[in-house]
Amino acid sequence: MHASLSFDQAPPISVPYRFFIAAPWFGALAGLLLALSGGAALASRWTPEALALTHLVGVGFMLQAMCGALFQFIPVAVGGNVWRPKLVANTVQPLLLLATLLLVAGLLFSRPLFLSFAVPLFLLSLGGFVAVVALALWQTPATGMTLWSMRMAIGALAVTVLLGSLLAEALAHGLALPIIDLTNVHLAWGLGAWALMLLAGVSYHVVPMFQLTKPYPLWFTHWFGPVLLLLVIAWSSRLLLDDARWTLAIALPILSILSIYAGMTLWLQYTRRRKVHDATSIYFRVAMLAMLAFAVSGVVFLSYPEFGNDPRAAVWLGVLAFAGVFVSAITGMMYKIAPFLNWLHLQRLGAPMNAVPNMKKMIPAEAMTGQLRLHVLAVLLLLAAVWQPGLARLAGIAFAASCAWLGWNLIGAVRRYRSFRDQIREVVLRR
């Protein structure tokens, strides 16, 4: 049993960075697409542009970054051994990138051929990723709810990819499938059982860790993941049982547990021991406030069908979930992970410790907070653009700019890593 325990801190630095560097540019592409398309893109969640935007952010930004973070997180948080991380990352990441571009082009330009090409690439890249990660997660001797959340999340990623592939094939070949219901189920597995499950599991560790908060209560960490998974499974029964009361009976508990998670995280942060604020802690707050706004909006849309039946209601929820919750939380995480990775790998080069620059030298604090402000402005503009289509182009430009700024900040971190590495090597050689 002990042989499978990985206590080494990290895979090669290129493994997570490969994903982190690519992710923001998909967000920038999404912003540009919206800027070019204008307000009509947000008229409903089913416009080709909205579908393309969703996947640019959901797969291009979120999934890229989450895959990279998992490579880093599994050895440290749950002592798992990821098999040949460099080989897997070097294979999975470019395939995923290509598959995403094909999928987005297929959805945007209604090209069945692109969709058909994207499907095997997704199955290959994410199938391989899921297999390697699942193996690491099931072989580790560690225990705890973060591990279980990650196990449930990776299973849910597999379901999401299979459903997505089915949908893409159905669109490409005109298969007679209940596309709308299947899409809703695909979305629940992707955003709920995969992305939110992973975010929650990771936050059980990182919220107390970065801000020195009290731990999440045990009752919460024990119940949140399993209940979320059960609710997503119940939601999937919509495929067989189309009853508005049943939908309401599942949607309300989902919105309730979202509120509990977001409210609890905000409360823990509010009562934290560490007084110092940084971009990461503020980003996490933005994400949790967006989640609360999502839950409140969801209840309003369910309670007042005259609002809920407006096609823009779903777009509003989509902006809150994708840009408000996940892009915020992921960006905040990357701002903490990238400087630490730099420091960790630099100090392994064997130089005296005082020759290794500390974490705050890796990305300037002003660049992170400036980017954070622009991101918040972009999210507010996106939300306004749902109801005021005239603002869509401006919102798109703001979102593209904030993602590009994030990308630039991360490229800066890599450049600083390289230049510090070269300086340290000189010091080591001279000794």
Place this chain on the structure above:
Amino acid sequence: MSITDPLFQHHKHCDKIFADAEDACANGDWVVGEQAFTLLRDQLETHFASEEELLFPAFEEATGMTSGPTEVMRGEHRQMRDLLTQMQDAVASRNGDAFGGAAETLLILMQQHNMKEENILYPMCDNALGTSEVGASLVERLKAS
């Protein structure tokens, strides 16, 4: 109470002192900051020494694992001691930026180190050492600090 429970509690104790030291130094209150930092450094040193001199040798003897997790933990203790030295220099020269940068790095290193100990190594120690007397010695050592 398990053998490693006092060490787990002591992690939280050190977190609190860290937050006090960081807050005071960030606000330029160097007198309070220096006191809190000195306490932090001493408490962390006691913690590292308790593990290196009591827990790890007992675990290594019980399991025969001398080059695994305990070796990685000792390496991280070295890194944290180096960062504490940098923080000490920053306190001495009243350099807020240098202190903040080293403190931020220490915090993340310390937290992910604690995470590995609490989730993986301590449960392994509790399993391997059962009712050994190491637990009582750890309590004594941490209380004396």
